[in-house]
Amino acid sequence: MRVLKKAVLTGVMALAIAGSAHAADVKIGFVVKQPEEPWFQDEWKFAQKAAEEKGFTLVEIGAPDGEKVQAAIDNLGAQGAQGFIICVPDVKLGPGIVAKAAANDLKLMTVDDRLVGADGEPIESVPHMGISAVKIGETVGQSIAAEIEARGWDMSEVGAIRVSYDQLPTAVDRVEGAITALKAAGFPAENIYDAPQAKTDTEAALNAATTVLNQHADVKKWIAFGLNDEAVLGAVRATESVGIPAENVIGVGIGGAESAINEFKKPNPTGFYGTVIISPKRHGYETALNMYEWIANNKEPEPLILTSGSLALRDTYVDVRKDLGIE
Ligand code: FCA
Numbered sequence: 498m499r500v501l502k503k504a505v506l507t508g509v510m511a512l513a514i515a516g517s518a519h520a521a522d523v524k525i526g527f528v529v530k531q532p533e534e535p536w537f538q539d540e541w542k543f544a545q546k547a548a549e550e551k552g553f554t555l556v557e558i559g560a561p562d563g564e565k566v567q568a569a570i571d572n573l574g575a576q577g578a579q580g581f582i583i584c585v586p587d588v589k590l591g592p593g594i595v596a597k598a599a600a601n602d603l604k605l606m607t608v609d610d611r612l613v614g615a616d617g618e619p620i621e622s623v624p625h626m627g628i629s630a631v632k633i634g635e636t637v638g639q640s641i642a643a644e645i646e647a648r649g650w651d652m653s654e655v656g657a658i659r660v661s662y663d664q665l666p667t668a669v670d671r672v673e674g675a676i677t678a679l680k681a682a683g684f685p686a687e688n689i690y691d692a693p694q695a696k697t698d699t700e701a702a703l704n705a706a707t708t709v710l711n712q713h714a715d716v717k718k719w720i721a722f723g724l725n726d727e728a729v730l731g732a733v734r735a736t737e738s739v740g741i742p743a744e745n746v747i748g749v750g751i752g753g754a755e756s757a758i759n760e761f762k763k764p765n766p767t768g769f770y771g772t773v774i775i776s777p778k779r780h781g782y783e784t785a786l787n788m789y790e791w792i793a794n795n796k797e798p799e800p801l802i803l804t805s806g807s808l809a810l811r812d813t814y815v816d817v818r819k820d821l822g823i824e
Contacts, residue, residue, distance in 0.1 A: 520552035526573040526581030532559030535755035543781030574601025624798040633806040634674020642682035656716035660723030668724035702731020726750035733768040773806035
């Protein structure tokens, strides 16, 4: 009996050691286009949680342009990684990234921004986790429309800043979703002005929105939407810089990371009225876990996962974040 027990125990231990040795051999890259953006820092944070839980190594790399992406993939290959997850600086780099990953024998998954091929269509062979962009955009539009009504504004006197980044399909889907909902609520299409940003950050959005505000100096009430919180914050900062009071501005972003939270924490409300909180936990933790399962257990990830969002305002964001498990 004792001998048997010992044999069983030894077997269990051997299995455990084999399992952990395997996990320790796994190295996964997590490459993001804008490491300074809180959303991406949160993704890394949650991916790191998966790494700690499973015992694999996570390599975080910031790659803001195509050249850095190429170097990052070669680097991961050279250090013996087996796969990586990436949010690319430009989705048109798709075919090159797929080829480089294959040349380095690396499994590839994308997050947030989906690669497109030479024909402009999504590269479906690369597993992807993104947000339900149209639906989330609609939530943005609906919440702005409801607040226009609550403030008793006459829609014909309101201008809309569409902070746009049209080279990115998910960005188009998000703002077009917002526009669909606004129009459905009766917002006049001719009052929507395009503010194309050169980069997806606050400064670029501020510059783009300022141009629109200067062109329509007669408009006194404004709404703003864009692909993320940074875009809307840029538009809100622009309204402040031309002296439009906060109560005349309704901006709703997408994200819900630190950029939005810092705004809600300000003692007085700003024109940044709300945000649709999306889940860095799913996008960071779950993608990393799925990649790990693919490498360690040959379990292929789902080809496409689209995550949802929840509207949060100044006085509800703490609870919404708690519900989403992203405290
Ligand atoms: C894109 C945006 C990010 C974030 C992410 C989910 O990559 O640039 O700000 O919204 O989608």
